[in-house]
Amino acid sequence: MKVILGGLAQPATSLANNTGTWRNFRPVYLQKACIDCKMCTIVCPEGCVYRVSEKKFTFNANYCKGCGMCAEECPVDDIEMIMEEK
Amino acid sequence: MVRTFMEGSKAVAEVIKLCRPNVIAAYPITPQTHISEELAQMVANGELKAEYVTVESEFAAASVVLGASATGARTYTATSSQGLLLMTEVLFSISGMRLPVVMTCANRAVSSPINIWNDQQDSISVRDAGWIQLYAEDIQEASDLQIQAFRIAEHPEVILPVMACMDGFILTHAYEPVDLIEQEEADAFLPPYQPQYYLTPKNPITFGAMLGPESYMESRCQLDRALRGSAKIIEEVAQEFKKRFGRFQGALIDTYFIEDAEIVLVAMGSVISTIKEAIDLLRAEGTKVGLLKVRCFRPFPREAINRALVGAKEVLVLDRAFSPSSGGVLTTEVRAAFQGMERAPEIKGHIVGLGGREMNIETILNIVKDRRAVGREDRFVDLKEALLS
Amino acid sequence: MEKHLFLAGHTACYGCGEALGARLVVDAAGPNIITTDATGCLEVFSSRWPQSAWAVPFIHSLFENSAAVASGIEVALRAMGRQEEAKVIAQGGDGGTADIGLQCLSGMLERGHDVLYVCYDNEAYMNTGVQRSGLTPYDSDTRTSPFGRASWGNRYRKKDMPAIAAAHGAPYIATASVAYPKDLQAKVKKALNIVGPKYLQVHVPCPLGWKSDPALTIKVAKLAVETGLYPIFEMENGVVTKVRKISSPKPVTEYLKLQGRFAHLFKKSGGEEEIKKIQQIADENIRKYGLLSETAAAKVSAEKE
Structure with a gap:
């Protein structure tokens, strides 16, 4: 990677950085009580939670740091945090 | 070519006008010359189509031209003495981001004690800021330097800021006969600035990233090489200026x-x-x-x-x-x-x-x-x- | 994944309110923007070469010049006839905005640049390890306003930045919180449709500096609003036009006890008196901005009688 004009960086390249390795806890999307409110996608500081289909959400394990905000904010307690298996 | 008897600051402002800057930002004090006032009047008169930003300090002046230059604009500022030192932090940022800003520095002494007269402690004190620094011997050269400065700064092999220095009072406030080139000649010598990278949603690049121990040195080395390499371009531009306008007061x-x-x-x-x-x-x-x-x-x-x-x-x-x-x-x-x-x-x-x-x-x-x-x-x-x- | 304009892979801490705030802001603004940022957490965790989390044009120069750089971008677009190309958003943390960058922000506001300035307010210099800023709240324990035998933490109240911005005649000023993402995003969109300088201050919890549970970032932010300590409002042309009402104000202790930066108030004798002072700040905000909802106001007056 050549340094261009003092260090220009190409846009949207942070995806190369797998912050998922930081994770100690991982969310489990129970998909039992989901009301499709999308709160989990909105509050994720990584923006790595996404909707798969109706009332079905998941997260991208490459980036999820396991902060637990999605589980905390889920209004129907449909997300659990469990210890990461390493 | 028109020979006119005029003040050094006015001569510089006239040449800056010919260079068609898009954005000018300057603070009027600490201290300033008539250059910024002349340019403000030209913009007010509609003679110069540029955005003139009346900033709240030299620090902001340098920051405004930094932002404008990164957006692809041709930019200009002028300052002196304390004003230049107040800009110091931004000077490094401008050169580090490789932005071809042009500045006229009216050389004056630095406080304390306060003394508004001429010496060169101001620009010499920022010699390590990564800017090209050229020094004029008289008003004619000071005005000729400005347009050469833009040519050098924006040259694809350079892309560095240029400080065109002229002694405060002795040149800025003195009157001499000056040969001024015409607009058409200026346009032929200095075509519009065409940046390779600039801030635009069409190519949403990141300027001013953080470079760690693994790459910071290389970016500094590139700056060093670009600055060294600019010597050849400074020479070429002075020679071309001589060929076109018959005036040469040295290159390096x-x-x-x-x-x-x-x-x-x-x-x-x-x-x-x-x-x-x-x-x-x-x-x-x-x-x-x-x-x-x-x-x-x-x-x-x-x-x-x-x-x-x-x-x-x-x-x-x-x-x-x-x-x-x-x-x-x-x-x-x-x-x-x-x-x-x-x-x-x-x-x-x-x-x-x-x-x-x-x-x-x-x-x-x-x-x-x-x-x-x-x-x-x-x-x-x-x-x-x-x-x- | 969902399509965002501020991408994953950034290196913010667990539960970072600022990372969330920045993503909500640029996602609301859309791709046709140019952003600046002051030196600080956001810049460091989003733009470490050769990577960038930004899918929109982004420039970082120094700590104190985000507003001036944005001013330059705005005039450059105008000077080159490119003003339709992008709206300009300047960003900074609380220190880069209210302390060292205040002069550049003042210039930007006063000259009327068509720029939205967003201050991500996490209430201290977090990037350098939690030092006090002008927006650090009263009694907060930071590295430069530490709690100690002779100190309750930060001795000063939060600087009233929205009022300072308002004094410049900015047509739109608002506060928001990551606790209310829809409100925050609506404010970004509204601001970008107003010509002239806009100031938006977003409350963004910092689990590291606030010593709070990363999972509770939204909850903590919500309590700041529900206690009255962080009033959420809009000011248009100098007049408060809208506030987020509180149905039943919660005691400040509910907010304070979740954060280690206030833990000393609950441990040292005399802490109750300090907490009362903080409650007074919340009560003042409630009165000043008329934060009580009608039902809550009726309840309060009934209690008084």
């Missing part, structure tokens, strides 16, 4: 009666004119004395200086700025240029004309006459002993 350096000179004076800025007059007198008396004018201080033209001075026995450097306890800055660098060389002239440093202290032909004649008295330490010339003891 200029010389005067240097071929057979045993004693060579070295200086930068408006004192050059005074030195030339002194040399005429000394030559008439048979003294083999010549002049090396350093027009470009950054990149430092080490090789050109070596070549120009290699035949001299004695080199007398005149500094308008110094590094306390170390000596004249130009002197130090000229000495360093001969480090490790077999043949080196004897190099003596003279600190002159600080804070507007008068330098006339007598001053120069005395420096040549008294040169034997100067030892290893650079000498403050014309000190008033009564004020010291």
Whole structure:
């Protein structure tokens, strides 16, 4: 990677950085009580939670740091945090 | 080409207008010259189609032109003394991001004590900021430097900011006849700026990223190489200017009666004119004395200086700025240029004309006459002993 | 994944409110923007070469010049006839905005640049390890306003930045919180449709500096609003036009006890008196901005009688 004009960086390249390795806890999307409110996608500081289909959400394990905000904010307690298996 | 009798600041402003900057930001005080006022009037009159930003400080002036330049605009600012020092942090950011901003620095002394008169401590103090620094000897050259500055700054092999320096008051507030080029000639010499990278949603690039220990040094090395490489472009631009407009006052350096000179004076800025007059007198008396004018201080033209001075026995450097306890800055660098060389002239440093202290032909004649008295330490010339003891 | 304009892979801490705030802001603004940022957490965790989390044009220069750089971008677009190309968003943390960058922000506001300035307010210099800023709240324990035998933490109240921005005649000023993402995003969109300088201050919890549970970032932010300590409002042309009402104000202790930066208030004797002072700040905000909802106000007056 050549340094261009003092260090220009190409846009949207942070995806190369797998912050998922930081994770100690991982969310489990129970998909039992989901009301499709999308709160989990909105509050994720990584923006790595996404909707798969109706009332079905998941997260991208490459980036999820396991902060637990999605589980905390889920209004129907449909997300659990469990210890990461390493 | 029109010859007009005008103030130095006005001449510079007229040439800046010809350069068609998109954005001008300048703070009117601490201190400023008439350049910013003239440009404000031109914009107000509709003669100059540019955004003129009335910023709240020089720090903001430099930051505004930084943002504008990164957006792809041709930008200009002018300042002096404290104003330049207030910009210091931004100067490094502009060069580090490789933005071709052009600035006129009206050289003046630095506080404290407060003193609004001319020396070169301001721009010399920011010599490591990564900007190209060119020094004008008279109003004609100061105005010619501006358009050359844009050509050099925006050259694809350079992409660096340029500080066009002219002595405060002595050049900014003096009147001389000046040849001004026409708009068409200016447009032919300086085509519109075409940046390779700029802020646009079409290519949403990130400027000013953080470079860690694994890459920061390389970016600094690139800056160093670009600055060194700009010497060739500064030369080319000066030659092309000469070809088009018939005027040449040096590129990296200029010389005067240097071929057979045993004693060579070295200086930068408006004192050059005074030195030339002194040399005429000394030559008439048979003294083999010549002049090396350093027009470009950054990149430092080490090789050109070596070549120009290699035949001299004695080199007398005149500094308008110094590094306390170390000596004249130009002197130090000229000495360093001969480090490790077999043949080196004897190099003596003279600190002159600080804070507007008068330098006339007598001053120069005395420096040549008294040169034997100067030892290893650079000498403050014309000190008033009564004020010291 | 969902399509965002501020991407994953950034290196913010667990539960970072600022990372969330920045993503919500640029996602609301859309791709046709140019952003600046002051030195600080956001810049460091989003733009470490050769990577960038930004899918929109982004420039970082120094700590204190985000507003001036944005001013330059705005005039450059105008000067080159490119003003339709992008709207300009300047960003900074609380220190880069209210302290060292205040002069550049003042210039930007006063000259009327068509820029939205977003201050991500996490209430201290977090990037350098939690030092006090002008927006650090009263009694907060930071590295430069530490709690100690002779100190309750930060001795000063939060600088009233929205009022300072308002004094410049900015047509739109608002506060928001990551606790209310829809409100925050609506404010970004509204601001970008107003010509002239806009100031938006977003409350963004910092689990590291606040010593709070990263999972509770939204909860903590919500309590700041529900206690009255962080009033959420809009000011248009100098007049408060809208506030987020509180149905039943919660005691400040509920907010304070979740954060280690206030833990000393609950441990050292005399802490109750300090907490009362903080409650007074919340009560003042409630009165000043008329934060009580009608039902809550009726309840309060009934209690008084």
